[in-house]
Amino acid sequence: MKGYRNYFLNKLLWFLVTLVAAFILNFILPRLMPGDPVAAIVSRLAQGMSNTSGVQAIYEQYAEQFGTNKPMLEQFVLYMRNVFQGDFGFSFSQYPRTVADVISSSIWWTVGLQFPAIIIGWLIGNTLGALAAYRRGTFDKVLMPISIFVSNLPAFGMAVIMLVIFAVTLRWFPTSGGYGFDLIPNFSWKFIWSVFIHYQLPFWSIVLITIGGQAIGMRSMSIYELNADYVKYSRLLGIKDRKIVGYVFRNAMLPQITGLALSIGTMVGGALVAEIIFSYPGLGSTILTAVLGQDYPLISATTLIITLMVLLANFLLEIAYGFLDPRIKAAQAD
Amino acid sequence: MLEVRELTTKYITRFKEDIYAVDHVSLKIEEGRSLGIAGESGCGKSTLALSLMGYYFPPLHYTSGDIIIDGTNISGMKADDVRKSILGREIAYIPQAALNALNPTQKIIRFIEDVVKAHDPTVTKDEIYEMARGLFESLGLPAEVLQKYPVELSGGMKQRTVIAISVILRPQVLIADEPSSALDVTSQKMVIKMLRNLMDNGYVKAMIFITHELPLLYNVTDDIMVMYAGQIVEKAPAHEAVFDPLHPYSKGLMGSIIVPEEGLRDVKLAAIPGTPPNLKNPPKGCRFAARCKYVRPECRVQSIQLRELENGRSYRCVIGEDELRELYAREAE
Numbered sequence: 069m070k071g072y073r074n075y076f077l078n079k080l081l082w083f084l085v086t087l088v089a090a091f092i093l094n095f096i097l098p099r100l101m102p103g104d105p106v107a108a109i110v111s112r113l114a115q116g117m118s119n120t121s122g123v124q125a126i127y128e129q130y131a132e133q134f135g136t137n138k139p140m141l142e143q144f145v146l147y148m149r150n151v152f153q154g155d156f157g158f159s160f161s162q163y164p165r166t167v168a169d170v171i172s173s174s175i176w177w178t179v180g181l182q183f184p185a186i187i188i189g190w191l192i193g194n195t196l197g198a199l200a201a202y203r204r205g206t207f208d209k210v211l212m213p214i215s216i217f218v219s220n221l222p223a224f225g226m227a228v229i230m231l232v233i234f235a236v237t238l239r240w241f242p243t244s245g246g247y248g249f250d251l252i253p254n255f256s257w258k259f260i261w262s263v264f265i266h267y268q269l270p271f272w273s274i275v276l277i278t279i280g281g282q283a284i285g286m287r288s289m290s291i292y293e294l295n296a297d298y299v300k301y302s303r304l305l306g307i308k309d310r311k312i313v314g315y316v317f318r319n320a321m322l323p324q325i326t327g328l329a330l331s332i333g334t335m336v337g338g339a340l341v342a343e344i345i346f347s348y349p350g351l352g353s354t355i356l357t358a359v360l361g362q363d364y365p366l367i368s369a370t371t372l373i374i375t376l377m378v379l380l381a382n383f384l385l386e387i388a389y390g391f392l393d394p395r396i397k398a399a400q401a402d
Numbered sequence: 403m404l405e406v407r408e409l410t411t412k413y414i415t416r417f418k419e420d421i422y423a424v425d426h427v428s429l430k431i432e433e434g435r436s437l438g439i440a441g442e443s444g445c446g447k448s449t450l451a452l453s454l455m456g457y458y459f460p461p462l463h464y465t466s467g468d469i470i471i472d473g474t475n476i477s478g479m480k481a482d483d484v485r486k487s488i489l490g491r492e493i494a495y496i497p498q499a500a501l502n503a504l505n506p507t508q509k510i511i512r513f514i515e516d517v518v519k520a521h522d523p524t525v526t527k528d529e530i531y532e533m534a535r536g537l538f539e540s541l542g543l544p545a546e547v548l549q550k551y552p553v554e555l556s557g558g559m560k561q562r563t564v565i566a567i568s569v570i571l572r573p574q575v576l577i578a579d580e581p582s583s584a585l586d587v588t589s590q591k592m593v594i595k596m597l598r599n600l601m602d603n604g605y606v607k608a609m610i611f612i613t614h615e616l617p618l619l620y621n622v623t624d625d626i627m628v629m630y631a632g633q634i635v636e637k638a639p640a641h642e643a644v645f646d647p648l649h650p651y652s653k654g655l656m657g658s659i660i661v662p663e664e665g666l667r668d669v670k671l672a673a674i675p676g677t678p679p680n681l682k683n684p685p686k687g688c689r690f691a692a693r694c695k696y697v698r699p700e701c702r703v704q705s706i707q708l709r710e711l712e713n714g715r716s717y718r719c720v721i722g723e724d725e726l727r728e729l730y731a732r733e734a735e
Contacts, residue, residue: 297502302513304455304497305568306489307520315505322507394507394551 075390083383090375095147098368099140106130156369161361167369170354175373177246178350182339183381185271189278190328196279197286198317201294211283219280223338226273227345234269241269244347270346274339285327289320322393329385333378340374403433403608404454404493404575409467411453414460421681423449425632426467431575436601436609438619438640440655441629444678447612448498450629451579454610455493457484472574491521494573494606496565498580503564504552511548514567521571534570540603541566541596558589562596569605576606580613594622616656620644628652631678631689634708636717648717648726651690688720696721696729 109130114123131137135146150156156167196215200208218226235243247253248262293299293316302312343352351370358366390396406429413421423446431437441447449462456476458464468477471492476484489495497503505513514534518525535545547555547563555563561581569576578597582590600606611623619626619640626643628636628651636649647653654674676693679685685692687702694701700720710716711723719726 297497298505301495301497301503301564302505302516303459304452304457304489304495305517305520306485306491307516308485311516311520315508319505319507392507394509395553 072390075396076387079383079386079390083379086379087376090372090379091148091151092144094368094372094375095144098364104136106134106136151372157365159358159363159366161357161363161366167365170366171351171369171373174350174354177348178340178343178352179377181267181270181343181348181350182274182336185274185339186278186328186332186335189275190282190324192275193279193282194286194317194321194324197283198290198313198320200283200287201290201320202313202316208287212287215280215283217280218276219284221277221280222341223274223277223335224341224345226277227270227342230269230273231345242266246349266346266348270342270348273342274335277338278335281331282324282327286320286324289323290316293320318392322389325385325389325392329382329389332381332385336374336378403435403472404429404431405468405470406430406454407468407470409453409469410465411449411458412463412465413449414463419682422465422684423462423632423681424453425684427453427629427632427634429627429634429637431608431610433607434601435625436611436623438623438626439610439612439629440614440616440619440626442655442678443614445629446632446681447614447629448579449632451495451577451610451612454577455484455489455495457481457489486521490517490568490571490573492573493575493577494568494571496568496576496578496581498583501557501560501584504560506552509549509551510563510567514548514570517567517570537570538566541599556589558585558592561585561589561593565593565596565600569600573606575608575610576600577610578612581611582618583613583615594618598622616644628655631684632681633689633718634716635690635719636715637708638715638717642715646727648715648723649690649719650694650696650726652717653726653730654693688718695733696726 106127110123110127113126117123128137135143138146154168156171159165159167159170162170193215196211200211221229231243234240242248242265246263246266247259248266251259251262253259296316296319299312299316302315303309340350340352340355342348343350344356347353351374355367355370357363358370406427408426408428409424410422410426411424413423415421425446427450429437439447439450452458452462453464454469456469456479458481464477468475470476471488476488476492479488504510511531511534515527515530518530518533531548534548538545538547541562543559543562543566547559552560561584565578565581576597581597582593585593597609597611601609609623611619613619616626620643623640626638626640627634628643628647628649630651636643636647636652638646638648643652644656647656651674654672657672658674674693679689679692685702687700687704688694688697688706691697691701698720706718706720708716708718709723717723721729
């Protein structure tokens with residue numbers, strides 16, 4: 069157990085370090101941008117005012133309210149305290165809604181869409197890749213070019229293709245939104261069905277993109293594992309092929325978990341753009357409106373939330389990896 | 403015990419070429435005896451080891467011949483029957499690269515459970531554990547090994563664990579393919595001791611030992627068989643194979659190694675010039691002709707048959723037994 073503890077502590081330490089770095093960047097980057105947000109607000113308020121001391125008074129009042137007149141370090145402490153209290157301030161573009169309110173109404177759409185889609189895409193992709201390596205022949209020859217093609221499409225590209233085929237041409241699914249625009253969110257069957265129907269296109273475009281890349285990686289890992297000495301030895305001891313395929317799948321899957329951890333950031337980024345294509349009411353669309361409305365508090369908070377989610381997913385994957393691969397334990401115990 | 407008649411197996415490459423790596427090999431091994439197979443790398447000795455199991459998977463394919471174990475011809479059996487009743491039970495195999503022979507993400511005992519259950523699904527886990535613990539302890543391996551992952555074992559320990567797993571179902575014949583080649587000298591010695599122990603205490607009834615290290619064969623096995631380009635070129639009791647080789651290739655092989663015996667101290671080491679023939683299209687006549695010092699025109703005309711001598715030895719050469727010895731004696735001067 070000592071090995072696992074070391075591994076866990078090591079990963080936890082790195083998680084905290086990246087977390088702090090993420091907070092610092094999230095705080096500093098908007099403040100490095102040229103221009104003074106308070107001055108921008110004041111100039112809007114003070115239009116037509118000729119009294120300089122009056123403008124000055126308004127400016128000082130807002131600077132005091134937003135804390136921009138305090139030293140950077142104090143601002144940072146203030147910012148951290150607010151973040152931990154879930155207070156991200158007011159949204160500029162959707163005033164008087166608070167940022168926390170805007171995010172809490174959109175984040176579950178994104179979590180509900182992206183994590184199942186990435187996990188299912190990962191599972192299907194790995195199964196297909198392992199099958200291609202094991203069966204070879206036609207299955208492999210058909211699957212691989214398709215996978216390579218699909219994996220090189222960005223998620224939003226796939227989203228547009230799906231949209232044109234299934235929503236515009238075939239009219240099987242609605243083109244946009246998270247549920248019918250004429251409905252009010254409630255727990256009626258009509259509403260749930262509407263959510264389900266709207267869910268399909270964004271979901272499958274993310275799944276399809278994920279499948280391609282995972283299948284390619286899993287195929288080569290499985291071919292490598294199938295040629296391993298333990299496969300031959302297990303066969304010659306009379307173990308059934310089905311069982312051996314199980315060994316191979318598990319061992320080939322391990323690097324795929326690391327691969328998923330490494331690419332989850334990019335995946336989420338791509339999937340956010342796919343959300344925009346479908347006008348899905350998740351974080352992707354929220355970021356878009358925030359950027360268009362120059363809503364700095366909202367931009368800052370959404371990027372922070374996404375960073376946190378990716379970091380957390382990464383951390384959980386690495387912990388899972390430690391349990392799945394005994395070599396980790398052995399390496400850490402040294 | 404184990405009899406092999408005219409066994410031929412081939413590799414089919416990606417380009418659909420046939421490579422006959424084991425070509426009409428016959429051998430017989432009696433209960434309580436051990437047979438060594440020697441030859442340079444690429445001569446087909448590892449392929450022979452695989453072929454003897456009677457269970458073929460690509461790229462290796464069965465072509466012709468019989469493998470008879472305890473009176474049963476397994477060449478005609480269905481693959482799944484061979485898997486279930488022969489592999490591990492009648493014939494067991496110790497792989498060449500034992501260091502990677504165990505699944506890295508599985509505990510030793512879990513693997514043993516899979517092995518036992520593949521042949522008899524009714525055995526319980528507790529029974530398997532008791533069985534494995536008993537075997538490991540009687541072979542001088544600590545029972546804690548069972549609860550470990552392969553990465554937690556040293557190279558020598560891993561090799562001995564693999565040997566113990568191979569004999570868990572008490573097979574009749576054990577085929578060891580270079581079981582000690584990748585180990586340091588101390589671990590080698592322990593592995594050899596363990597293999598001898600298996601024979602002496604009746605865990606296995608016969609053993610085939612494959613290696614390129616002749617001194618090892620001489621010390622471990624009763625008989626030695628020399629292979630060249632997929633064929634047997636000489637078969638003899640261990641002492642005679644080393645000190646009185648008949649086939650020019652065996653002679654060259656023995657001359658190219660050090661056997662730490664008295665009287666051999668001043669013998670110069672000689673290499674055999676050239677490389678083995680390409681088995682995609684082997685030469686028509688004697689396969690060793692291109693590298694042989696004593697080659698004659700008739701060597702290249704047609705394939706050479708094994709000559710059986712009265713004392714049970716055999717070799718594959720056109721030149722007579724006495725004439726060969728005379729040639730070697732003249733060479734030595």
